[in-house]
Amino acid sequence: MDKAAPRVAIRVTDLVVGFGRRVVIDHLSLDVVQGEILGLVGASGSGKSVLMRSIIGLLPPQGGTIEVMGTPIGSASDRRTRAIAGRWGILFQRGALFSSLTARQNVQFPLREALTISDRLLDEIANAKLEMVGLSAEDGDKFPAELSGGMTKRVALARALALDPAIVFLDEPTSGLDPISAGDFDALIKTLQKTLGLTVFMVTHDLASLNTVCDRIAALADGRIAALGTMHDVLRSEHPWVRAYFRGKRSLMLQPKGS
Amino acid sequence: MNEETQLASAPQLIRLFSGNAVELRPSGAWIAANAGALEALTDAAALELRQSASLRINMAGVAEIDTLGAWLLEKLTRQMTSRDRHVDVVGVSEKDEGLIAEIREVNRSVPLAVERPGLVADKLEHVGRAAWKAAEDIAVFLQMLGALCSALLSVFRRPRSLRLTSLTYQLYKVGWQAIPIVLLITFLIGAIIAQQGFFHFRKFGADSYVVDMVGILVVRELGVLIVAIMVAGRSGSAYTAELGSMKMREEIDALSTMGIDPISVLVLPRILALVCALPILTFFGSMAALYGGGLVAWLYGNMSPPIFIERLHDAISVTHFEVGMIKAPFMALVIGIVACSEGLRVKGSAESLGRQTTTSVVKSIFLVIVLDGLFAVFFASIGM
Numbered sequence: 030m031d032k033a034a035p036r037v038a039i040r041v042t043d044l045v046v047g048f049g050r051r052v053v054i055d056h057l058s059l060d061v062v063q064g065e066i067l068g069l070v071g072a073s074g075s076g077k078s079v080l081m082r083s084i085i086g087l088l089p090p091q092g093g094t095i096e097v098m099g100t101p102i103g104s105a106s107d108r109r110t111r112a113i114a115g116r117w118g119i120l121f122q123r124g125a126l127f128s129s130l131t132a133r134q135n136v137q138f139p140l141r142e143a144l145t146i147s148d149r150l151l152d153e154i155a156n157a158k159l160e161m162v163g164l165s166a167e168d169g170d171k172f173p174a175e176l177s178g179g180m181t182k183r184v185a186l187a188r189a190l191a192l193d194p195a196i197v198f199l200d201e202p203t204s205g206l207d208p209i210s211a212g213d214f215d216a217l218i219k220t221l222q223k224t225l226g227l228t229v230f231m232v233t234h235d236l237a238s239l240n241t242v243c244d245r246i247a248a249l250a251d252g253r254i255a256a257l258g259t260m261h262d263v264l265r266s267e268h269p270w271v272r273a274y275f276r277g278k279r280s281l282m283l284q285p286k287g288s
Numbered sequence: 289m290n291e292e293t294q295l296a297s298a299p300q301l302i303r304l305f306s307g308n309a310v311e312l313r314p315s316g317a318w319i320a321a322n323a324g325a326l327e328a329l330t331d332a333a334a335l336e337l338r339q340s341a342s343l344r345i346n347m348a349g350v351a352e353i354d355t356l357g358a359w360l361l362e363k364l365t366r367q368m369t370s371r372d373r374h375v376d377v378v379g380v381s382e383k384d385e386g387l388i389a390e391i392r393e394v395n396r397s398v399p400l401a402v403e404r405p406g407l408v409a410d411k412l413e414h415v416g417r418a419a420w421k422a423a424e425d426i427a428v429f430l431q432m433l434g435a436l437c438s439a440l441l442s443v444f445r446r447p448r449s450l451r452l453t454s455l456t457y458q459l460y461k462v463g464w465q466a467i468p469i470v471l472l473i474t475f476l477i478g479a480i481i482a483q484q485g486f487f488h489f490r491k492f493g494a495d496s497y498v499v500d501m502v503g504i505l506v507v508r509e510l511g512v513l514i515v516a517i518m519v520a521g522r523s524g525s526a527y528t529a530e531l532g533s534m535k536m537r538e539e540i541d542a543l544s545t546m547g548i549d550p551i552s553v554l555v556l557p558r559i560l561a562l563v564c565a566l567p568i569l570t571f572f573g574s575m576a577a578l579y580g581g582g583l584v585a586w587l588y589g590n591m592s593p594p595i596f597i598e599r600l601h602d603a604i605s606v607t608h609f610e611v612g613m614i615k616a617p618f619m620a621l622v623i624g625i626v627a628c629s630e631g632l633r634v635k636g637s638a639e640s641l642g643r644q645t646t647t648s649v650v651k652s653i654f655l656v657i658v659l660d661g662l663f664a665v666f667f668a669s670i671g672m
Contacts, residue, residue, distance in 0.1 A: 128637035144323040150360075153395060157359055160394040174636035192320050193354035224386035225354070 037096075038063040038196050038228040039084060044093035046076070046083050053079045055252030056093070063195075066222055066229040068239045070274065071249030077232045078122075080249065081198055084230070085119060098195060117196040118189030122204065124181040126173040132184045133159065133169030139191040158187040163217060179210040183217075190221065199231040203238050211235060215242045236280050248274065297351060298322070301329040308341035312364070315349030318357025330360040334367055343368045348379030358384075358391040425651075432629040436559060439552040454557040462523040463565030469522070470515055470569050471576045477514055478506055478577030482584035495589060499596055500603040502581040507608045511574035513660055516619040519566055520652040524627035527558055528648035531631025532641045540632070550632075559624035566620035567613055574612065611672055615663050619656050626652040 039061040046054040053076040061067050071077040082088045084095055086102045095102040100113045118139075126135050136155040140146070146154075156166045162183040173181060182202060189197055202218065203211035215238045222229055233239060239246055239260065246263045248256040248271045256266035264275050274280070299316040312333060318326060337343060345361060347353075365375045380388055405413065443450045485498035531554060534540050543550045578600070585591040630648035634641050 129639040140320070144320060146323045146327050150323075150327055153363075154356055154359060157355060157391065157394040161355075161390060166395070166397060172637065174640070190355075193356065224390045226383060 036063040040096040042094050045091045057253050063228050065244040068243035068246045069232045075249050118194040119198045120185050120189045122200040124185040128173050136187045136191050162187045178205050196228045203235045310340040311344045313346045317352040319352050319354045320356045342374040344376040346379045353384050362391050428629050432625045435551045439556045451557045458558050458561035470573050474573035475576040475580040478580030479584045482581035486589040499599040503600050503604040506577040507604050507612050512570045512612045512615050515570045515573040516656045520623045524623045524652045525645050525649050527627035528631040528645045532634030535634045555628045562620040562624040563617045567616040570616040611667050622655045623652045
């Protein structure tokens with residue numbers, strides 16, 4: 030119907046989340062457009078993970094509304110939230126692979142729960158997913174304890190992508206990876222986003238991946254979005270924290286040459 | 289309107305035959321949500337394709353496609369190409385091109401065939417591995433015993449290196465906090481034995497010997513055994529879980545790298561606390577069991593407390609009491625060594641922590657009972 034206007038995948042309106050008296054997210058509003066990669070940055074403890082966890086329904090909001098693909102999100106036990114859970118995939122910071130299952134079984138788990146298909150097809154799809162994230166079919170027989178950090182992230186991404194979700198949430202996907210693996214992972218996310226038409230919501234501290242992968246960047250400070258836009262826009266923001274983050278010593282590579 | 293959209297989204301696979309050539313026209317939503325229907329459709333098509341000479345897939349009618357749908361169609365094309373038949377895929381929409389191209393690359397490697405051993409060989413291998421593991425278990429036990437002795441020796445040489453705070457805390461946890469449950473269980477056991485004794489001995493007028501039975505059984509065997517089993521379940525499992533999760537989070541590696549021996553910091557205070565606590569708990573437990581027996585004798589067996597105490601005095605001697613108490617520290621040592629060495633054998637996963645905790649409890653209860661048997665033989669042969 031409205032092909033021209035960008036469709037919104039996640040709409041957060043006036044969200045308030047807190048623990049006890051402490052307000053972490055303070056009347057925050059944010060739209061994530063379908064098919065984009067949005068990078069969320071913020072100081073440690075500024076509530077990035079809290080925002081992500083409330084969007085996926087793990088934390089109940091105190092006020093405001095969250096809509097994912099047009100469906101309002103309640104708590105994780107809510108039936109509607111669970112129904113939409115099939116349409117998103119989540120990559121947790123430490124992978125959160127089920128340690129009693131092999132890598133392949135981990136990828137198969139969402140498929141097995143949601144669909145009724147033959148075991149042979151399950152194996153084929155799981156192998157296909159593992160290969161798409163850059164692992165080999167042989168790696169599928171390993172248990173999570175036998176995987177390296179980078180491989181764990183890849184298997185977790187394959188599991189997040191198992192049901193071909195419309196939205197993928199990535200919680201610090203490149204943390205703990207060496208720059209080469211982190212670069213590979215960034216490229217992987219970009220490729221998969223293009224081939225599968227994903228919307229990606231990425232919490233990250235990695236300036237390089239913000240620069241190379243993200244279409245838009247949202248900077249979270251004081252419980253609100255302090256700056257939102259392309260890297261170019263965010264670099265021009267006058268918010269003190271955003272300035273410190275993007276113009277600090279470690280972010281010299283982001284500065285335009287000669288300025 | 290609504291019906292129409294539903295019709296459009298249901299997946300279909302139209303098959304057109306012209307001579308030996310087949311044209312497939314998938315339409316609708318080829319997505320994971322329709323997986324069951326899609327698999328049936330492609331399986332049926334795969335059967336028919338066996339006879340055909342060439343295949344043409346016209347994707348123009350596909351509304352949506354994801355990895356699963358693309359893979360099912362790719363499987364059909366591979367079935368043909370593997371027999372050197374010609375395949376044409378046309379009408380792929382621009383947005384799906386990347387996905388189709390990606391899927392064309394996956395699952396190309398043929399997995400190495402794993403050689404399956406025969407049933408007999410499999411069983412033999414199993415037995416061999418179990419025997420090997422049993423030998424390893426004994427080695428681990430002896431290793432821990434040795435490490436413990438050397439840690440103890442260094443404590444004797446430098447008494448100040450003993451972790452007194454840790455020892456006191458462990459004593460509080462495995463000794464003091466265990467007293468209520470130990471008292472309750474042993475009290476009940478003593479009462480039950482006395483009740484059963486009166487019930488059955490009364491038939492041949494041997495009521496008064498119930499006191500002998502309760503006394504000797506509790507003081508010599510049951511008191512220490514029950515308490516040891518309870519401590520294995522209560523404190524042994526806690527030791528394994530604590531040390532195991534410390535191992536998982538690399539805390540033990542951190543200790544070693546600081547030049548501190550984990551055995552003397554973590555294991556020695558725990559085992560020493562257990563060795564001190566178990567005899568005390570055994571004493572209290574035996575008293576509670578005798579109290580339970582006496583109470584039942586009074587209320588159920590019509591034997592007044594003074595008579596019960598009098599008969600008890602005749603029935604049990606200090607020797608019986610010693611036999612029970614001597615066993616306690618050895619049982620504590622076995623429980624502590626098994627619990628700590630199993631804790632240190634935990635590998636990275638949560639499953640391994642659970643497995644090791646179970647192993648620890650099962651193994652320490654087993655060893656406690658075996659040890660009790662060996663002591664019975666020993667005491668019988670020296671006439672105690």
